[in-house]
Amino acid sequence: MKIVFLDAESLGSDVDYSEFEQLGEVVTYPRTSPEEVPERIEDADVIVVNKVPVNESTISSARNLKLVCVSATGTNNLDKDYLDQRGIEWRNAAGYSTESVAQHTFAMLFYLMEDLRYYDDYVKNGNYAASSLFTHFGIPFHELGSVTWGILGLGAIGRRVADIAGMFGAKVIYYSASGAHAQEGYRQVDFDTLLAQADILSIHAPLNEYTENIMNADAFRKMKSSAILLNLGRGPIVNEADLAAALNSGEIRAAGLDVLSVEPMRKDNPLFGVQDKKQLFITPHVAWAAVEARQRLIKIVAEHIKEYFGRA
Numbered sequence: 001m002k003i004v005f006l007d008a009e010s011l012g013s014d015v016d017y018s019e020f021e022q023l024g025e026v027v028t029y030p031r032t033s034p035e036e037v038p039e040r041i042e043d044a045d046v047i048v049v050n051k052v053p054v055n056e057s058t059i060s061s062a063r064n065l066k067l068v069c070v071s072a073t074g075t076n077n078l079d080k081d082y083l084d085q086r087g088i089e090w091r092n093a094a095g096y097s098t099e100s101v102a103q104h105t106f107a108m109l110f111y112l113m114e115d116l117r118y119y120d121d122y123v124k125n126g127n128y129a130a131s132s133l134f135t136h137f138g139i140p141f142h143e144l145g146s147v148t149w150g151i152l153g154l155g156a157i158g159r160r161v162a163d164i165a166g167m168f169g170a171k172v173i174y175y176s177a178s179g180a181h182a183q184e185g186y187r188q189v190d191f192d193t194l195l196a197q198a199d200i201l202s203i204h205a206p207l208n209e210y211t212e213n214i215m216n217a218d219a220f221r222k223m224k225s226s227a228i229l230l231n232l233g234r235g236p237i238v239n240e241a242d243l244a245a246a247l248n249s250g251e252i253r254a255a256g257l258d259v260l261s262v263e264p265m266r267k268d269n270p271l272f273g274v275q276d277k278k279q280l281f282i283t284p285h286v287a288w289a290a291v292e293a294r295q296r297l298i299k300i301v302a303e304h305i306k307e308y309f310g311r312a
Contacts, residue, residue: 145169150198153205
């Protein structure tokens, strides 16, 4: 068996491939452009991809291909109809990043909610050393127990965030964009109620016809001016031009984003136009990538291959 990783760099340099090497020949490429795919997989039995497109133009010359493993939960890069025509199966990975994304959600939230950049700068620029008072609270902040936390998308990650927020005493509400039935133990509201009541609104939804561009100018106008938005779902759920305008006009207080509409971030992204940089905190799609999460991901991919080929 030949297993080809086409964008291994997305898994990190600390990945252990020994489990795959026990199954057969392993070839890894840090990155692969669509034009490079055909040559690299022409004799592969299994390919492992993250963002590489898998369709007729990229895999039509793969004569031995039997299984496509996506080292992610989303499968927007797969042409599933073409794979069905070819009799090629596919597997994605689910559940590996729940703890990592939930943790990152709170890391972003506390950074913004408690204005940690301001306080760090206050100390490092010498103001604290020059002060005669033992404390300084130039920008007030609140306890989580006093706020309403709204969640858009109550899947595994959304539920984990809801549970943790509840442990802090926050009042948790959620909205299901797809219209799914209410989940026991969680308070479901309509979209306008979510926007109007949420002091913190975190996004953990997939990108689909229900969620794309749902956070737009109209939505921001309905939010509290003190609200904090966190997007750890998919970039195009948030209209970035409208978000920049909402931040600049004071319609919402701050935003933390781990995902963007185009990744890597484009140089003409409208978010560069946010005037008060303290209002915006962006991380480069890293919430999923704790060491333990990536180890779970690799294990899931290996198990998919073993299961398909019937290996113990």
